[in-house]
Amino acid sequence: MRIVVANVNTTEAVTEAIRQQAVKVASDTTEIVAVTPDFGAGSVEGNFESYLAAVAVMDRVSRLEEPFDAVVLAGFGEHGKEGLAELFDVPVVDITEAAAHTACLIGRRYAVVTSLRRTLGQIHDRLQLIGLTGRCAALRAAEIPVLELEADEDRAATRIVEEARLAVEDDGADVILLGCAGMAGLAERVEAEVGVPVVDGVAAAVSLAEALVNQNLTTSKRAYPTPQPKPLKGWPLG
Amino acid sequence: MRIVVANVNTTEAVTEAIRQQAVKVASDTTEIVAVTPDFGAGSVEGNFESYLAAVAVMDRVSRLEEPFDAVVLAGFGEHGKEGLAELFDVPVVDITEAAAHTACLIGRRYAVVTSLRRTLGQIHDRLQLIGLTGRCAALRAAEIPVLELEADEDRAATRIVEEARLAVEDDGADVILLGCAGMAGLAERVEAEVGVPVVDGVAAAVSLAEALVNQNLTTSKRAYPTPQPKPLKGWPLG
Amino acid sequence: MRIVVANVNTTEAVTEAIRQQAVKVASDTTEIVAVTPDFGAGSVEGNFESYLAAVAVMDRVSRLEEPFDAVVLAGFGEHGKEGLAELFDVPVVDITEAAAHTACLIGRRYAVVTSLRRTLGQIHDRLQLIGLTGRCAALRAAEIPVLELEADEDRAATRIVEEARLAVEDDGADVILLGCAGMAGLAERVEAEVGVPVVDGVAAAVSLAEALVNQNLTTSKRAYPTPQPKPLKGWPLG
Amino acid sequence: MRIVVANVNTTEAVTEAIRQQAVKVASDTTEIVAVTPDFGAGSVEGNFESYLAAVAVMDRVSRLEEPFDAVVLAGFGEHGKEGLAELFDVPVVDITEAAAHTACLIGRRYAVVTSLRRTLGQIHDRLQLIGLTGRCAALRAAEIPVLELEADEDRAATRIVEEARLAVEDDGADVILLGCAGMAGLAERVEAEVGVPVVDGVAAAVSLAEALVNQNLTTSKRAYPTPQPKPLKGWPLG
Amino acid sequence: MRIVVANVNTTEAVTEAIRQQAVKVASDTTEIVAVTPDFGAGSVEGNFESYLAAVAVMDRVSRLEEPFDAVVLAGFGEHGKEGLAELFDVPVVDITEAAAHTACLIGRRYAVVTSLRRTLGQIHDRLQLIGLTGRCAALRAAEIPVLELEADEDRAATRIVEEARLAVEDDGADVILLGCAGMAGLAERVEAEVGVPVVDGVAAAVSLAEALVNQNLTTSKRAYPTPQPKPLKGWPLG
Amino acid sequence: MRIVVANVNTTEAVTEAIRQQAVKVASDTTEIVAVTPDFGAGSVEGNFESYLAAVAVMDRVSRLEEPFDAVVLAGFGEHGKEGLAELFDVPVVDITEAAAHTACLIGRRYAVVTSLRRTLGQIHDRLQLIGLTGRCAALRAAEIPVLELEADEDRAATRIVEEARLAVEDDGADVILLGCAGMAGLAERVEAEVGVPVVDGVAAAVSLAEALVNQNLTTSKRAYPTPQPKPLKGWPLG
Structure with a gap:
């Protein structure tokens, strides 16, 4: 099967890191097509940028020429899943929902450790729409900007481990979600140090996309009806 | 004070109807500036179109040259408030939240009567983010497309009254929200026939925006932090 | 329009302070009629006193001879709104609901800072009935009795600022509600020191009452049916 | 032990019926003291009357001279428990909470069948404060005024059975609560016809009051602090 | 009446302690029959052991030859109530639900102090099924194994008091539940030191069972239908 | 990888049907080991039988000699997951949670169509523990006993389709879960007739188990701690 994995920011290096993470977890027979939006922010760290990303991803994916079997929206806490699903x-799998559902299968209460505190509100919104805030123990931020996560991976890992430990010890979490697509490579390291399972959203989403395709399940069009054919001024934007 | 009222679709006639509704409820000293997005759908009836509208409205309002005191997002159930608030x-007031909060002040349980069933999911999402689904008795659709609401106002009113009655009799609603900016002129008529208060989102949002400005209240930047200065590829789009 | 603002305690000085706060935010064309109950406690700091106040306010307002366009119940966390609405x-606007709904328009999560810890339970009850506990980050008390708030305003402001800061830093609040009608004059000061918007209940309620009247909205009698005509032993009590 | 059972309306015949119901379920060693408020409505069918009753009951019970071991507030869906508890x-047991907690012990989802639809809102409020709306399948009204329940007991029973059946068949209830102190004698009859357990609030409250006294449990003063000594204008009212 | 009180572990000394606690609170006319399961763990401290206990208790109680009027499941946070109810x-009363419902009658928010942290998850599950997590302030563990509670009662009391104090001071609890049948004798001591009511589950369950029997209430068979007659391989197991 | 799929009833034919369903969806490199409990009911249709099944499955799986990579608990709405996870x-995946999480990825609101109404309560309990009742539109029963599902597959399909249609049309579901392991083969047929995606629990659980193993995720021992070594009277039972 072919899975499109869409980065939400315009930074090609992040797209490549996401692609590698996706390939690592995917089955041998799954082809990963990683795409980068044509417009928007180099790192998405707020709702304004996230809405822009939602449109840029829809724009980019709808212009793909080859067919695909599933789409992964690879931005943690970002807007757009409902539009892609229409x-x-x-199947369209958002890495936020993928990580949250996966965590619920292996633990009782999860915590999210993300990049910047300024994104906690929108992560909370996504979890609320998914309906899994009741199993969320905490939302925590390492206070490291997205693009610095890879610049200094050691510092990033240290800060994420600190917050993850607090989430486990103080907040009662028993599974940690890495709340940023750019943290893709750090799961094992954090798990080794904190001692609870750590879920990476990209890996979770690719695995769940495969699971859905293997079950021949598609998006419910009753839930996400196909847009009616109508002229759209200025669309596509890219 | 000056309030910007942003239509979410590209149909100027709808913008004009919204403007008239806003002017009708506004104080004498309030100036209404109604704007139409430069791109997107002629009527927004789904998440894909709504995300596009969110970006188009942000694009349009951020290019306004004159200062303003509040923004009203005049699309019922549409995306975008969090981005504008950043x-x-x-203050930025979304007509969905304005109508829901207003209804809660005068009744116990409200119902929404909107245009098409296909938009109920996204209206539900907005109400869930607002946190007022617990006081929502029902979401109902008249099954009339947005642009036909004004084409045949009698038929629209008849259908809306039918659904509103069911919401009151069967679902236990005691206040009705008109779930579409294009229904602006119908509130009195529905109220007269159904016998419970009917809230129009545009009127509610303009009134609440005035209330916030009168209290010198602004958006909490702790909740909706200003975007960090960073280059945005392709922005503004319009 | 004429808005009746009802103090819940029997202290005329508090009524006057509330009146001034109401006048400050009201439009030029709004007349504020502030009333004091004829019986009850000099300060309402518990459910027993609050139930007494609910009846005293109903008693007082129902004996008003001039017509009015809205009623504001100016006691934070107090009983009575449903009775007045019947x-x-x-429209009848309770300052608790007014403050909570207003906070939700400009932020994500609010905290209440009130006078005494002993009143937190009843404040929680009111917020639960309103349906907005899900957006409440914390209920905190400055531990200053109502009537001492004005006696030593500096100390009051200092304590309120301390609790408001903890609500923001530790509890994740991004808007503060002053949880006592007697704190009316302190909003600006707390806002300046804490850096998030501060909502005063009296100002919020007067503004929302104006907003409702401007929209020609009245209480839903389906939600709050008018009492049936029947003899009431001993009523009115005042 | 001595249990005070307080009727909420001023009709002595209802007090006597409640007393008989209380005596029927109480242990031999329990003395029932039934009291009638000195002011208020002959039947409580709304919030205004209910607030008045709350104060009248507090007034009446606080003037009792003999000591007592527990208080039962014998009005379904009425205000006042928190004031009495202060x-x-x-222990103070409200018949609404007594019935709801009792129902949860023997079934999964309960329904309330009360007198008039106009009281459903306040019953819902009480259940929400108790925290058991999640186990409430339905609130239904027989549409028979309180004082007619005893005038024509057959008609009352017939109507209650009809609504109880709908609650079981359509709403999924498996226990029925009789939502009015005046329905005290009808439980067995309804149970025989509908086939699920029927809980009478007065019986439930007296039994739970006995249970609390037997466990030496008293009201948590941390939850319901004793009113501070302060002059109360016009109190007691009776 | 005769009440069967079923210990969940195989330790006779615990059964005897539970029996004494039950006898202490029961009416003179109530006979307590305490039973010990024939298989399972000497102390139940996890779900695996708890499921085993659920079956062992069903096995043991269903082999009783004398009739009984109620069953008390005397394991805090343990599985099995729904099976016994079928x-x-x-009436079948689980001590977890008994304690939680009792606490809600006398306070606003309760906390549980149990033996080991490893059992908190299953206690949370039971409270969630009961529907009273909304009134739960905290779940805390003294970190003392069940069988050591009686070995060193002083140390147990000290640790429980410490956690109970934190629950009251930090978490806002106003009633404490002793979350382990083996803590039966410590309620008075903890209450004296912490200053809020302390509910013992066994006492609460026996009292509520008496209350239900006194009201002639039985299990709703609509909620917990009697098992259909069918061959069961290997049953009974004991 | 090797996945153990545990039937909950003692009927070998059901085990074989489940095994075939599991093999159908599993990857080529996944080995399915289907097991049947040694004691219990021929069909599990209630809590008593379900608790027995929980223990029988734990007993059976813990006596397996070959290693395995995941366990699927193949009973819809049945007890036991938490014990197996300890x-x-x-990873241990219960088909109820697997189906519910899967449904949430492809739709907004799911409905369950199960065998008998008498099992709806326990299905509701499982969904509540999972935390996904908020996205559940309805629980419906075809009123066909488990063992008759395969005896007359046409009748079963007809009845399931009828209930599924009502769930979509009346209750607002947009995904259907087949709420019984014995319905394994009917998904495609129901989907074709009802027009929304139909999720089979066994297929979903096997796919999710594969997804977890592919991500190297294991059960959080912080959430489900390994039982402490202690003598267990009579264990294993089989």
């Missing part, structure tokens, strides 16, 4: 019949 | 310091 | 057709 | 150290 | 027509 | 380090 545009396509294939 | 971009500006002045 | 007695009158005009 | 005034006295002994 | 097997018998008489 | 006993083993590998």
Whole structure:
């Protein structure tokens, strides 16, 4: 099967890191197509940028020429899943929901450790729409900007481990979600140090996309009806 | 004070109807500036179109040259409030939240009567983020497309009254929200026939925006932090 | 329009302070009629006193001879709104609900800072009935009795600022509600020191009452039916 | 032990019916003292009357001269429990909460069948404060005024059975609560016809009051602090 | 009446302690029959052991030859209530639900102090099924194994008091539940030191069972239908 | 990888049907080991039988000699997941949670169509523990006993389709869960007739188990701690 993994920011290096993470977890017979939006922010760290990303991802994916079997929206806490689910019949998996559902299968209460505190509100919103805030023990931020996560991976890991420990010890979490697509490579390290399972959203989303395709499940069009054919001024934007 | 009222679709006639509704409820000293997005759908009836509208409205309002005291997002159940709230310091009032909060002041349980069933999911999402689903008795659709609401106002009123009655009799609602900016002129008529208060989102949002400005209240930047200065590829889009 | 603002305690000085706060935020064309109950406690700091106040306010307002367009119940966390809403057709706005709904328009999560810890339970009850506990980050008390708030305003402000800061830093609040009608004059000062918007209940309620009247909205009699005509032993009590 | 059972309306015949119901379920060693408020409505069918009753009951019970071990507030869906709990150290049991907690012990989801639809809102409020709306399948009204329940007991029973059946068949209830102190004698009859357990609030409250006294449990003063000594204008009212 | 009180572990000394606690609170006319399961763990401290206990208790109680009027499941946070409720027509009261419902009658928010942290998850699950997590302030563990509670009662009391104090001071609890049948004798001591009511589950369950029997209430068979007659391989197991 | 799929009833034919369903969806490199409990009911249709099944499955799986990578608990709405999760380090996936989480990825609101109404309560309990009742539109029963599902597959399909249609049309569901392991083969047929995605629990659980193993995720031992070594009277039972 072919899974499109869409980065939400315009930074090609992040797209490549996400692609590698996706490939690592995917089955041998799964082809990963990683795409970068044509417009928007180099790192998405707020709702304004996230809405822009939602449109940029819809724009980019809808212009793909080859067919695909599933779409992964690879931005943690970002907008856009409902729009993609309307545009396509294939399953669309958002890494936020993928990580949260996965965590619920292996633990009781999860915590999210993300990049910047300024994004906690929108992460909370996504979890609320998913309906899994009741199993969320805490939302924590390492206070490291997205693009610095890879610049100094050691510092990033140290800060994430600190917050993850507090989430486990003080907040009662028993699973940690890495709340940023750019943290893709750090799961094992954090897990080794904190001692509870750590879920990476990109890996979770690719695995769940495969699971859905293997079950021949598609997006419910009753839930996400295909847009009616109508002229759209200025669309596509890219 | 000056309030910007942003239509979410590209249809100027709808913008004009919204403007008239806003002017009707506003104080004499309030100036209404109604704007139409430069791109997007002629009527917003789904998440894909709504995300596009969110960005188009942010694009349009951020290019306004004159200062303003508040922004009203005049699309019922549409995306975008959080982005606008980040971009500006002045209060941003979404007509969905305005109508829901207003209904809670005068009744116990409200119902929404909107245009098309296909938009119920996203209206539900907005109400869930607002935190007022617990007081929502029902979401109902008249199954009339947005642009036909004004084409045949009698038929629209008849259908809305039918659904509103069911919401009151069967679902236990005691206040009705008109779930579409294009229904602006119908509130009195529905109220007269159904016998419970009917809240129009545009009127509610303009009134609440005035209330916030009168209290010198602004958007909490702790909740909606101003975007960090960073280059945005392709922005503004319009 | 004419808005009746009802103090819940029998202390005329508090009524006057509330009146001034109401006048300050009201439009030029709004007349504020402040009333004091004829019986009850000099300060309402518990459910027993609050139930007494609820009846005293209903008693007082129902004996008013001039017509009015709205009623503001100016006691934070106090009982009575549902009774007033049954007695009158005009909108009745409780300052607790007014403050909570207003906070939700400009932020994500609010905290209440009130006078005494002993009143937190009843404040929680009111917020639960309103349906907005899900957006409440914390209920905190400055531990200053109501009537001492004005006696030593500096100490009051200092203590309120301390608790407000903890609500923001530790509890994640991004808007503060002053949880006592007697704190009316302190909003600006607390806002300046804590750096998030501060909502005063009296100002919020007067503004929302104006907003409702401007929209021609009245209490839903389906939600709050007018009492049936029947003899009431001993009523009115005042 | 001595249990005070307080009727909420001023009709002595209802007090006597409640007393008989209380005596029927109480242990041999329990003395029932039934009291009638000195002011208020002959039947309580709304919030205005209910607030008045709350104060009248507090007034009446606080003037009792003999000591007592528990208080039962015998009005379904009525205000006042929190005030009584502040005034006295002994347990105070409201028949609404007694019935709801009792139902949860023997079934999964309960329904309330009360007198008039106009009281459903306040019953809902009480259940929400108790925290058991999640186990409430339905609130239904027989549409028979309180004082007619005893005038024509057959008609009352017939109507209550009809609504109880709908609650079981359509709403999924498996226990029925009789939502009015005046329905005290009808439980067995309804149970025989509908086939699920029927809980009478007065019986439930007396039994739970006995249970609390037997466990030496008293009201938590941390939850319901004793009113501070302060002059109360016009109190007691009776 | 005769009440069967079923210990969940195989330790006879615990059964005897539970029996004494039950006898202490029961009416003179109530006979307590305490039973010990024939298989399972000497102390139940986890879900695996708890499921085993659920079956062992059903096995043991269903082999009783004398009739009984109610069953008390005397394991805090343990599985099994729903199975017992299906097997018998008489009321079945689980000490977890008994303690939680009792606490809600006398306070606003309760906390549980149990033996080991490893059992907090299953206690949370039971409270969630009961529907009273909304009134739970905290779940805390003294970190003392069940069988050591009686070995060194002083140390147990000290640790429980410490956690109970934190629950009251830091978490806002106003009633404490002793979250382990083996803590039966410590309620008075903890109450004296912490200053809020302390509920013992066994006492609460026996009292509520008496209350239900006194009201002639039985298990709702609509909620817990009697098992259909069918061959069961290997049953009974004991 | 090797996945153990545990039937909850003692009927070998059901085990074989479940095994075939599991094999159908599993990857080529996944080995399915289907097991049948040694004691219990031929069909599990209630809590008593379900608790027995929980223990029988734990008993059976813990006596397996070959290693395995995941366990699937193949009973819809049945007890036991938490016990299995304590006993083993590998992921344990219950088909109820698997189906519910899967449904949430492809739709907004799911409905369950199960065998008998008498099992709806326990299905509701499981969904509540999972935390996904907020996204559940309805629980419906075809009123066909488990063992008759395969005896007359046409009748079963007809009845399931009828209930599924009502769930979509009346209750607002947009995804259907087949609420019984014995319905394994009917998903495609129901989907074709009802027009929304239909999730089979066994297929979902096997796919999710594969997804977890592919991500190297194991059960959080912080959430489900390994039982402490202690003598267990009579264990194993089989």
